[in-house]
Structures are given as structure tokens and as C-alpha cells.
Amino acid sequence: MKKTKVAIFGTGWMGSVHTEALRRLGNIDVAAVAAGSAERARKFADDVCIERSTGDFRELLADPEIEAVHICSTNELHFEQSMAALAAGKHVLCEKPLAPTVAEGRQMLALAQERGLVHGTVYNVRSYPQVQQMRHMRLAGEFGDIRYVQGTYSQDWLFYDTDWNWRIDSGKSRTFADIGTHWCDLAEHVTGQRITSLCGDLETFLKTRKRPNAQVATFQGKELRPDDYTEVPIQSEDFGAVIFEMGETTRGCMTTSQVAVGRKNRIFLEVFGTKCSAAWDAERPDELWIGHRNKRSEVLLKDSVLFEEKARSFADLPGGHSEGYDDTFKQTFRRFYQSVADRGAPVEYPTFQDGIRQLQIVDAVVASSERRGWIDFS
Numbered sequence: 256m257k258k259t260k261v262a263i264f265g266t267g268w269m270g271s272v273h274t275e276a277l278r279r280l281g282n283i284d285v286a287a288v289a290a291g292s293a294e295r296a297r298k299f300a301d302d303v304c305i306e307r308s309t310g311d312f313r314e315l316l317a318d319p320e321i322e323a324v325h326i327c328s329t330n331e332l333h334f335e336q337s338m339a340a341l342a343a344g345k346h347v348l349c350e351k352p353l354a355p356t357v358a359e360g361r362q363m364l365a366l367a368q369e370r371g372l373v374h375g376t377v378y379n380v381r382s383y384p385q386v387q388q389m390r391h392m393r394l395a396g397e398f399g400d401i402r403y404v405q406g407t408y409s410q411d412w413l414f415y416d417t418d419w420n421w422r423i424d425s426g427k428s429r430t431f432a433d434i435g436t437h438w439c440d441l442a443e444h445v446t447g448q449r450i451t452s453l454c455g456d457l458e459t460f461l462k463t464r465k466r467p468n469a470q471v472a473t474f475q476g477k478e479l480r481p482d483d484y485t486e487v488p489i490q491s492e493d494f495g496a497v498i499f500e501m502g503e504t505t506r507g508c509m510t511t512s513q514v515a516v517g518r519k520n521r522i523f524l525e526v527f528g529t530k531c532s533a534a535w536d537a538e539r540p541d542e543l544w545i546g547h548r549n550k551r552s553e554v555l556l557k558d559s560v561l562f563e564e565k566a567r568s569f570a571d572l573p574g575g576h577s578e579g580y581d582d583t584f585k586q587t588f589r590r591f592y593q594s595v596a597d598r599g600a601p602v603e604y605p606t607f608q609d610g611i612r613q614l615q616i617v618d619a620v621v622a623s624s625e626r627r628g629w630i631d632f633s
């Protein structure tokens with residue numbers, strides 16, 4: 256059977272995660288990789304045994320054998336690299352946030368549609384088995400009407416003023432755009448409802464940070480001991496809180512933080528309906544708490560035979576065998592490449608439309624926080 260050849264742009268954390276997940280699918284050949292320099296690309300390629308590497312992504316776009324590109328580079332490159340890949344006839348799976356602006360996201364979508372290419376944005380949190388279980392519980396009517404949702408996406412890796420990453424300098428929103436949008440995508444996906452108006456509050460607690468004079472990779476700032484810093488003023492937020500409406504009857508609230516000391520990667524979503532409730536925490540991904548009023552509340556340990564039928568295919572392992580972060584990429588990519596092979600396959604992965612949706616929410620949260628009031632964007 257012929258493998259689909261793909262290229263990865265970006266050799267950082269996501270470059271590794273994508274490479275590994277693609278290889279686990281079995282039908283994909285990670286044939287080439289591009290980084291910001293030929294040396295970085297070669298080192299990555301040697302480490303994980305990829306045949307071709309380059310410091311110039313455009314070289315790979317000229318290769319007719321490469322059918323798809325994964326954009327795993329820093330945010331400001333997503334638009335340029337995706338547009339070039341689409342123009343060269345490649346399917347594109349782009350990391351979030353999709354683009355710097357909604358207008359650029361729309362250009363990406365228009366080009367993908369014009370060329371008949373498959374497009375995706377990596378909101379991978381949707382692909383946890385228990386998230387799909389919650390979604391399909393809702394589709395089966397088990398929650399009744401959803402009254403409200405609440406939760407957080409909290410991390411602590413930018414807690415100290417010596418913690419640094421390129422994200423700190425990456426646009427009008429940092430924490431909300433980087434991780435808050437994962438939560439909003441999750442909440443909308445599980446509830447099947449759209450945020451229609453919101454009131455956001457973004458706060459930068461650390462007004463200055465010590466920027467190391469050497470480059471720091473994602474999550475690796477904690478291990479660095481730079482002896483040479485530059486103190487710089489910070490504009491991007493460490494924390495965000497959003498209260499929102501989903502139509503006329505459903506309400507919600509969330510926080511997001513990269514200075515939540517002790518919280519490493521807590522994506523927590525709680526859904527309260529007129530029949531029952533459910534709560535899920537990405538730090539304990541195999542457990543789904545289901546709350547009842549007139550009988551004991553319960554914890555469903557991941558076991559796909561106990562899942563709603565349509566959630567089952569998101570778990571590959573038998574009950575009690577953990578599936579977590581890495582697996583969400585595998586599940587997302589599997590479905591993306593089903594669409595590459597068969598354009599009529601159900602679209603069970605986040606598309607560019609979903610990426611644009613989150614860019615719109617970021618704009619609304621930033622505007623709301625600046626004007627200190629509600630924004631209606633139904």
C-alpha cells in the first residue's frame with residue numbers, strides 16, 4: 256500500500272509531536288522537514304530519521320510527491336507557509352492559532368477551497384476519548400438542556416519573570432490566543448453551541464520580564480540558567496477571564512492562565528444540564544465525572560465499550576489503558592488523512608473554519624477587555 260508523503264515545517268516541540276503521531280498511523284511517510292536554518296533541520300532529521308531536510312520550506316513545496324504539509328512553526332509563519340503550501344497544491348494541517356488575523360485566516364480558507372484541498376487547524380483537545388464521550392452524551396440528550404459550562408485552561412510555565420518564550424512577543428493576545436482558544440473550541444465542540452456574546456478581562460501581572468539573550472524552546476525556560484538577560488516591558492496577558500452567553504439560555508465562564516502556580520496543563524471543562532452534569536480534566540484524561548442529583552455521582556474510567564457508540568473510535572486501547580495528549584494528535588491526523596484519501600469522508604477534525612472561529616473569539620475578548628464591556632458577535 257502506498258504511503259502518503261508529508262512534510263513538517265518546524266522542528267520544535269510540535270514538530271516532534273506531529274512526527275511521532277504521524278508515524279504511529281502507519282500509512283504516512285514523514286518524508287521531509289523544514290526549519291529556520293539548514294543546520295536545525297538536519298539535526299532534527301538525523302535525530303528522528305527523516306530523509307530530507309532544509310532551511311528553506313519552499314524547496315519542499317516544489318516536490319510533487321509531497322501531498323500534505325504540517326505547519327508546526329511559530330505563529331507568525333503560519334499564514335505565509337500555509338498560503339505557499341496551498342498554492343503549491345498541498346493539503347495543510349496548521350497549528351493554532353491559525354493566522355495572525357481573521358482576514359488572513361479567511362484568505363487561507365478561500366485558497367484551500369478554491370484548490371479543493373483538505374485543511375485543518377490543530378485543536379487536538381477535541382480528540383480525547385472522554386471529550387468525545389461528553390460530546391456524544393450531549394448528542395444523545397443525556398444532559399437535557401445545557402444551562403451552563405465552566406472551566407479553565409491553566410499552566411504555570413511562565414510563572415517567573417525569568418521564564419521566556421517567543422509566545423510572549425507573539426501578538427495582541429498571548430495566553431488567551433495560545434491556550435484559551437483550546438478551551439473555547441472544546442466548550443463549543445462538546446456543547447454544540449456557539450459563544451454569542453462575551454465579556455473578557457485580560458491581565459498582565461508581570462509588567463516586565465527578563466528576556467534571555469539566547470533563544471529558549473517551548474517549556475524549556477525552566478531548565479535554563481541564562482547569565483545574560485535583558486529586562487523588557489510586557490504587553491501580552493498572563494491571565495484571562497471570560498464570561499459568556501451561548502444563545503439565549505446557556506451561560507458560561509472560563510479562566511486561562513500561564514502563571515497558575517502548580518497547574519501544569521489543566522484543561523478543565525464542566526457541563527451542567529437539566530438532567531445531569533459532567534466534568535473532565537486533561538491532567539486526568541481517562542476519568543469522566545458524571546454528576547447526578549438523586550443517585551450517586553460516578554466516575555467513568557475510559558473504557559470504550561461503555562462509551563456512546565460514536566465516541567468509541569477515539570479510543571484505540573482497551574479499558575484502563577491510558578490514552579492522553581499524544582494520542583489526540585494521532586486521532587486528529589487519522590481523520591484528516593481519511594479526508595485526504597476520500598473527500599466524502601465525514602469531517603471529524605477541526606478545519607480552517609474552526610481556526611477562524613477562534614481568531615474571531617480572540618478579537619472579541621481583546622476588544623471587550625480594552626473597552627471593559629460586553630461584545631455581541633452572534
Ligand SMILES: NC(=O)c1ccc[n+]([C@@H]2O[C@H](COP(=O)([O-])OP(=O)(O)OC[C@H]3O[C@@H](n4cnc5c(N)ncnc54)[C@H](O)[C@@H]3O)[C@@H](O)[C@H]2O)c1
Nearest residue numbers: 264265266267268269289290291327328329330350351473
Ligand atoms: N495543539 C497544541 O496542543 C499545541 C501545543 C504547543 C504548540 N502549538 C502550536 O505549535 C506551533 C509551534 O509551537 P512549539 O511549541 O512547537 O514551538 P517551538 O518554539 O518549540 O518550535 C517552533 C519551531 O518553528 C520553527 N521555525 C522557525 N522559523 C522557521 C522557518 N522559517 N521554517 C520552518 N520552521 C521554522 C523552528 O524550527 C522551531 O523549532 C505554535 O503555533 C503553537 O501555538 C500547539
